[in-house]
Amino acid sequence: HPNLIHMFNGIPFTTRSSTDLLRSLDTFQAREDDLLLVSYPKSGTHWLAEIIKNLYDSKVTLTSPLEFGELSKLEEMKNLPSRRIIPTHLSYNMLPHDLKAKKCKSIYIVRNPKDTAVSLYHYYRDNPNLPTIEAWPAYFNMFMQGEVVCGSWFDHILGWEEHKNDGTILILYYESMKKNLPKSIQKICSFLGLSISDQEINEVSRMSSFNEMKNNVEKENHDPNHTVCALTSNRKLIFRKGAVGDWKNHFSSKQNRLFDEVYKSKMESSALARRIRYE
Ligand code: A3P
Numbered sequence: 001h002p003n004l005i006h007m008f009n010g011i012p013f014t015t016r017s018s019t020d021l022l023r024s025l026d027t028f029q030a031r032e033d034d035l036l037l038v039s040y041p042k043s044g045t046h047w048l049a050e051i052i053k054n055l056y057d058s059k060v061t062l063t064s065p066l067e068f069g070e071l072s073k074l075e076e077m078k079n080l081p082s083r084r085i086i087p088t089h090l091s092y093n094m095l096p097h098d099l100k101a102k103k104c105k106s107i108y109i110v111r112n113p114k115d116t117a118v119s120l121y122h123y124y125r126d127n128p129n130l131p132t133i134e135a136w137p138a139y140f141n142m143f144m145q146g147e148v149v150c151g152s153w154f155d156h157i158l159g160w161e162e163h164k165n166d167g168t169i170l171i172l173y174y175e176s177m178k179k180n181l182p183k184s185i186q187k188i189c190s191f192l193g194l195s196i197s198d199q200e201i202n203e204v205s206r207m208s209s210f211n212e213m214k215n216n217v218e219k220e221n222h223d224p225n226h227t228v229c230a231l232t233s234n235r236k237l238i239f240r241k242g243a244v245g246d247w248k249n250h251f252s253s254k255q256n257r258l259f260d261e262v263y264k265s266k267m268e269s270s271a272l273a274r275r276i277r278y279e
Pocket of ligand 1: 039040041042043044045046047115118119120122208209210211213229238239240241242243246
């Protein structure tokens with residue numbers, strides 16, 4: 001798929017991330033108060049972004065994804081007012097140096113990889129920016145091999161997890177958010193030093209529910225500057241089911257066994273993986 005996907009640093013990117021931009025990412029100039037929203041695709045990035053937006057009551061600048069666009073992107077970022085909230089699917093080792101040097105905060109959202117795999121499968125089917133794929137069994141193998149856009153889920157997690165004790169990263173779990181959103185929002189507030197009443201937290205929870213977001217998107221016009229996933233400008237593609245456990249409708253028992261084996265061996269050393277509600 002030469003016109004949709006290109007390889008950079010061994011990772012498949014869509015052509016929406018230009019080689020020039022990817023090559024120059026390290027010259028990105030960070031600001032101390034930049035906040036990164038980090039995820040492997042389909043982990044709940046838009047949900048997290050909506051919560052942040054509501055918490056700050058639009059007094060912040062939600063930028064387009066760091067890796068999205070042409071070289072001119074870096075110049076455009078300079079003109080945006082603070083505080084910049086910057087979404088990204090980049091692996092830790094591709095993150096611009098200055099963001100690390102200035103100790104910018106990151107929120108990393110992680111989701112059961114089986115549900116993430118299923119969500120990405122449907123994204124491949126619906127998103128014209130991604131290559132046509134074959135049926136689920138072939139896609140499943142691609143996912144396991146890390147031959148999907150943004151590379152291996154396992155590597156993404158492990159790379160970021162190495163830095164979880166730097167004191168600048170908050171890790172959120174999609175399944176915990178589904179279970180108790182106000183509690184997750186409370187965690188975000190403590191991490192960001194925001195003080196906010198229980199009533200406001202409940203209001204933010206309500207405004208960022210799946211149904212609320214899905215209904216709102218039907219009314220919006222697409223603004224390419226307002227997607228938080230580098231793989232699309234079409235928010236309508238994002239809100240599919242928003243459920244936990246949809247993998248059970250896709251995985252065969254053999255695929256499930258294989259996945260569990262790979263997970264066990266690859267994630268053996270991962271404390272983060274043990275906290276994912278995996279069933
Ligand atoms: P599904 O495809 O399983 O429905 P991202 O924003 O990282 O692209 O992730 C998209 C996934 O998050 C989709 O999963 C989408 O439905 C789900 N999602 C989006 N908003 C949500 C919300 N408010 N609550 C729960 N899930 C949400």
